[in-house]
Structure formats: C-alpha cells, structure tokens
Amino acid sequence: MTDLRLVLKSLSARSTSTVVTCLLIAIAVALLISMRSLREAGRRSFTRGVGNAHLVVSGDSSPLVAVLNGIFYANPPRAPLPESKVTEIASSMPWAWTIPTQLGDSFRGFPVLGTTPAFLDDFEPAIGEPWRIRRPGRNIEGPFDVVLGSRVAAATGLGVGDRLFLTHGMGVDAAGGEVGIVDDPSATVEAEGDPHDGHDHDD
Structure with missing residues (x-):
C-alpha cells in the first residue's frame, strides 16, 4: 500500500474531523486575505488625502x-x-x-x-x-x-x-x-x- 493510499484511507476514516479542519483552514485564509485587503484600502485612502x-x-x-x-x-x-x-x-x-x-x-x-x-x-x-x-x-x-x-x-x-x-x-x-x-x-x-x-x- 502506497503512502498516498494510506493518507487517503486515514482521512476517510476521520471524514468529519477532516472536513472541519479544511473548513477552518479556508476560513482562516479568507480572513487573512480580507484583513490584508482592508489594510491596503485604508492605507491608500489615508495616503490619497495627504x-x-x-x-x-x-x-x-x-x-x-x-x-x-x-x-x-x-x-x-x-x-x-x-x-x-x-x-x-x-x-x-x-x-x-x-x-x-x-x-x-x-x-x-x-x-x-x-x-x-x-x-x-x-x-x-x-x-x-x-x-x-x-x-x-x-x-x-x-x-x-x-x-x-x-x-x-x-x-x-x-x-x-x-x-x-x-x-x-x-x-x-x-x-x-x-x-x-x-x-x-x-x-x-x-x-x-x-x-x-x-x-x-x-x-
């Protein structure tokens, strides 16, 4: 059995926790991108007036x-x-x-x-x-x-x-x-x- 098959079998055995983990990672990445976008928009607005x-x-x-x-x-x-x-x-x-x-x-x-x-x-x-x-x-x-x-x-x-x-x-x-x-x-x-x-x- 290859390493990939072992990983897939392990993930399928823990399907609920795998899905929850993936969702949490996706939410964290989305929040990080949103924060960076808001910071950049705020910086541009502040700089434009100066x-x-x-x-x-x-x-x-x-x-x-x-x-x-x-x-x-x-x-x-x-x-x-x-x-x-x-x-x-x-x-x-x-x-x-x-x-x-x-x-x-x-x-x-x-x-x-x-x-x-x-x-x-x-x-x-x-x-x-x-x-x-x-x-x-x-x-x-x-x-x-x-x-x-x-x-x-x-x-x-x-x-x-x-x-x-x-x-x-x-x-x-x-x-x-x-x-x-x-x-x-x-x-x-x-x-x-x-x-x-x-x-x-x-x-």
Whole structure:
C-alpha cells in the first residue's frame, strides 16, 4: 500500500474531523486575505488625502489628531497656532512651501478651510495630481474669495460668481449660528475621491 493510499484511507476514516479542519483552514485564509485587503484600502485612502504634504505642524495633542484635523478636517484644532508662530516656522527653514490652514466656519454643513493661494498652487491632494480648476474659475486672490470642491458645488448648486453666507461653527447644527460675511466663489476645483473635495460633517 502506497503512502498516498494510506493518507487517503486515514482521512476517510476521520471524514468529519477532516472536513472541519479544511473548513477552518479556508476560513482562516479568507480572513487573512480580507484583513490584508482592508489594510491596503485604508492605507491608500489615508495616503490619497495627504498628497505631497511631508510635514504637519499643529498644536494638537497627538500626531494622529494633528493629521486628522489638519488634513482630513475631522474637527477644528483645539490649540490653533497663532499667526506669529506660523510666520516664525515658515521662515525658520528653507521649506519648498508652507501652507497655513484653519477650520472653524461652515456652509450648509460643509467645513470651510481658511488658507492661502499656495494651497491650490503647491499642494497636490494626490501625488502627481494637482488641482483641476474648472474654467472660468480661478484661484483665490483676495480675503473674501472662495473656491468650492466639486462635491460641495454639486450639493449646493453654487457656481462661479454666486454669493454665499458662512456660518461660525462646524456642522449642520451650526446653521442657526451667527452669519458671517458675504463671499464670492472664484472657482470650483475637481479632486473627487479625497477629503479635500468636501464632506458633510453630519456624515
């Protein structure tokens, strides 16, 4: 009797335990593959929003909170850096570029990011994929210019030249808060699939 026949005979004598063992191995392999796929999908999503940013400077309590608030707009920072500190950091090293950002206002539940023209000129939401500004739109130039993400523009129906009122505070619950200044959208940018395109804080 060959070794193979001995193995097959042994397996057939223990058919129940053999089937259970095979099922457990199959489940373990499927779980391992699923975990690896989820980890890779999470890594890709996280990397896409970070783009070509290499350093986030923040007064937040931890590096994770700093990235979530500074890149993914989870919440306004609890300890924002004063403008004097931002200027000091920007001039302390020969950075390729520095971009100050600040959250705090919203429009119909969408977060409003205060920043400079360098955000659209230098920062890429995904490496090698710069912002695409819909014409006849343009980058921000003055303190009251607004650039909309394509998702926000689609959800609100706003376009180039429309005017809007900002609300102090984040999320749809802040809709009854103090109404800010009237702003004028300058452009709509297309960066679909990343956090910079606009997300509702009620999501």
